[in-house]
Amino acid sequence: MEWTGxxxxxxxxxxxxxxxxxxPEKVWALVSDIEMMPTLSAELQSVEWLDGVTEPAVGHRFIGRSKHESLGEWQTTSYVVEYEPGRVFxxxxEDPDQPTAIxxxxxxxxxxxxxxxxWAQLGPGRSGLSFAIDRMPEKEQKIVYVRLKEFEQGMTQNLAGIKQRLEASE
Known part of the structure; x- marks a missing residue:
């Protein structure tokens, strides 16, 4: 990832x-299982479905609990906004119309x-990162860059973990 400012x-x-x-059906079984994701992530600690649902569908919600050395611990509610079985999840x-991330x-x-x-997108809704930017507006581009690098590293680990699990079982 290059510095984008x-x-x-x-x-x-x-x-x-x-x-x-x-x-694809074996890969799909893993990526659509939200409770598997914390096993691959250093930041995401736990995930659980809300409202009595047990699988993804557009509109379903889940809580994620996360922990980060610089940002502390927090919990968010996420909303499934795209769901095409076998293709897209x-x-x-926080807010499907003004999310803190997608x-x-x-x-x-x-x-x-x-x-x-x-793939991940920061914003546009206010998040924990927004508070860091409020405190140090002159460092906003660096703060955003560092967080995107963290996302990239975490996602690279996620995909490597999924690949390893699936290829080891084939």
Whole structure:
């Protein structure tokens, strides 16, 4: 990822991808299982569905609990905003109309396996990062850049973990 000088209001994004030697239905089973994600993430500690649901569908909600050395501990409610079984799973954090972030997995069959990408967008809704920017507005671009790098590193680890689990079982 290159230095972009992005501002939070620019809703900057980052995306990583990998090819997995496993069919899309096996990859889908992992990426659509939100309770598996904390096993891959250093930041995301736990996830649970709300309202008595147990699987994703547009409009379903879940709580995520996270922990970060610089940002502390927090909990968010996420809303499934895109759900195409076997292809796309996306959720908006806190407010689906003004999210603090949006996350998306996308799958495509490729070369007898699966091309998997994970994408994330910061903002436009206010988040914990907004408070850091409020305290140090002159460092906004650096704060955004560092957070996007953290997202990129975490997503790279997520995809590597999914790839390793699936390819080890094939």
């Amino acid at each position: 992005a501002l939070y209001a620019d809703t900057p994004t980052v995306e990583v991808e990998t090819w997995i030697d496993a069919p 996306a959720w908006a954090v 996350w998306r997995f996308r799958l495509e069959p490729k070369d007898a396996g699966t091309q998997l990408s994970q």
